[in-house]
Amino acid sequence: QKEVEQNSGPLSVPEGAIASLNCTYSDRGSQSFFWYRQYSGKSPELIMSIYSNGDKEDGRFTAQLNKASQYVSLLIRDSQPSDSATYLCAVNMGGGFQKLVFGTGTRLLVSP
Amino acid sequence: NAGVTQTPKFQVLKTGQSMTLQCAQDMNHNSMYWYRQDPGMGLRLIYYSASEGTTDKGEVPNGYNVSRLNKREFSLRLESAAPSQTSVYFCASRARGEGTEAFFGQGTRLTVV
Numbered sequence: 001q002k003e004v005e006q007n008s009g010p011l012s013v014p015e016g017a018i019a020s021l022n023c024t025y026s027d028r029g030s031q032s033f034f035w036y037r038q039y040s041g042k043s044p045e046l047i048m049s050i051y052s053n054g055d056k057e058d059g060r061f062t063a064q065l066n067k068a069s070q071y072v073s074l075l076i077r078d079s080q081p082s083d084s085a086t087y088l089c090a091v092n093m094g095g096g097f098q099k100l101v102f103g104t105g106t107r108l109l110v111s112p
Numbered sequence: 113n114a115g116v117t118q119t120p121k122f123q124v125l126k127t128g129q130s131m132t133l134q135c136a137q138d139m140n141h142n143s144m145y146w147y148r149q150d151p152g153m154g155l156r157l158i159y160y161s162a163s164e165g166t167t168d169k170g171e172v173p174n175g176y177n178v179s180r181l182n183k184r185e186f187s188l189r190l191e192s193a194a195p196s197q198t199s200v201y202f203c204a205s206r207a208r209g210e211g212t213e214a215f216f217g218q219g220t221r222l223t224v225v
Contacts, residue, residue: 003171008152032210043202043216044155051211088154092210098143098162100206100214101171104154 023089135203
């Protein structure tokens with residue numbers, strides 16, 4: 001069982017819709033959570049980080065964290081074709097919390 | 113700003129050959145990482161170094177060795193390459209602290225034939 005799990009998709013949404021991406025993790029002691037976006041053939045880049053239970057909003061992106069359920073999600077409002085990419089969930093784990101573990105990623109396709 | 117630099121960008125090896133992937137960062141980061149990425153598998157952690165002088169195994173360390181040469185450089189060595197090690201390898205670095213952003217190199221595409 002992977003320490004960080006995501007549905008690999010693809011998740012297909014029409015332009016303008018809300019895309020919802022989900023992630024679960026195994027280490028109950030984890031404190032920091034990240035969403036990265038990766039375009040095909042490129043390196044991952046950070047979209048958002050979240051540390052506290054609840055919602056965190058940044059423009060069209062909202063990250064949601066529920067530590068009791070060991071669940072973190074990313075909502076993308078008003079999805080655009082340029083949002084089509086793979087979205088990777090990452091969790092800080094382990095003693096010292098420098099072990100950064102990624103999920104398998106969810107491929108998002110936004111159709112015009 | 114160079115950020116995280118990986119060399120080489122592409123490499124083809126024969127089964128059994130050895131090679132070292134190089135990674136250097138110029139952001140004075142404490143932590144450095146090596147990941148491999150295969151289709152549908154996301155990023156899998158091979159080894160990481162939380163600080164200069166320390167290294168720890170990740171999810172898939174078998175067949176690899178690492179060296180944290182100094183604060184800037186973290187190398188990944190394949191002693192006897194196997195076709196199963198065909199992958200894209202990413203190096204990353206981040207500052208000390210739980211919530212810090214990881215910055216990635218451009219990746220090395222390795223093919224073992």
